[in-house]
Amino acid sequence: MEQKTKINAEEGKQELVITREFDLPLELLFKAYVESDLVEQWMGTKVLKLESKKHGSYQFETTDPKGNKYRFNGVIHEFVPNQKITRTFEMENTPFGVQLEINEFERLAADTSKIHIQVIYESVAKRDQVLKLPFAQGINMAHNRIQELLSKSA
Amino acid sequence: MNLRRDVFQAIADPSRRAILLLVASQAMTAGAIAANFNTARPTVSKHLQILTECELLKQEQSGREVYYHINAKKMKEVAEFIEPFRKMWEDRFNKLETIMKKYKSK
Numbered sequence: 280m281e282q283k284t285k286i287n288a289e290e291g292k293q294e295l296v297i298t299r300e301f302d303l304p305l306e307l308l309f310k311a312y313v314e315s316d317l318v319e320q321w322m323g324t325k326v327l328k329l330e331s332k333k334h335g336s337y338q339f340e341t342t343d344p345k346g347n348k349y350r351f352n353g354v355i356h357e358f359v360p361n362q363k364i365t366r367t368f369e370m371e372n373t374p375f376g377v378q379l380e381i382n383e384f385e386r387l388a389a390d391t392s393k394i395h396i397q398v399i400y401e402s403v404a405k406r407d408q409v410l411k412l413p414f415a416q417g418i419n420m421a422h423n424r425i426q427e428l429l430s431k432s433a
Numbered sequence: 434m435n436l437r438r439d440v441f442q443a444i445a446d447p448s449r450r451a452i453l454l455l456v457a458s459q460a461m462t463a464g465a466i467a468a469n470f471n472t473a474r475p476t477v478s479k480h481l482q483i484l485t486e487c488e489l490l491k492q493e494q495s496g497r498e499v500y501y502h503i504n505a506k507k508m509k510e511v512a513e514f515i516e517p518f519r520k521m522w523e524d525r526f527n528k529l530e531t532i533m534k535k536y537k538s539k
Contacts, residue, residue: 284523286515287445299526307533317536321529394526413517 289411293403297396300312305386309361333358374408378399440487448472449480453489453503460493460500
């Protein structure tokens, strides 16, 4: 099966591009980005605040399986319904800095749509750190799982 | 111009991915690779050049023929580095699609 979500991260650049096509009308795709209860469901995060408008801000809170809480926040700079959301994004208490996210929504057909996300980081090094994050977490999780199994069998 | 070829750009192209898949099973000459595509030979040569420059393919001389092999080490490096990040977004977006499809039928 072809991969629906594509990431383009050119070497040596401080940005990356994420694209994805959906079997959804444009309006529904956009709605998923705007309404708190929908964002909570697909992002798997608690929405503390989400003001979907120009100069609005947002704050999310995610709890990991161990009960540690992580907060994310940003400000919305541009909000054009069914077209575009430009916003900043920051993981609180991390060294990754503030990133700029340009989310563009596009109608492909009556029941299909596409999102194009350009993310710009403070530096190439910070982009690469963020890119490697899920990779590092994957390793940690595998490691923890092994430890768990070992401690159970002990 | 940036002469250093970008590995992610190299694998973003469907023809180049097809070439990698083909060569993954066995080392092949440029002619044998080109015979598998409906594309002009110079186009295939260009793809091979890009894949070689970013080290996804390696060339090996055997008599008068040059064979292309896959560089497994480089392929693994690329896949492992970016794949978990891609997978994270893929999972999120799959969820979004499922949730909004249900929302639509409500």
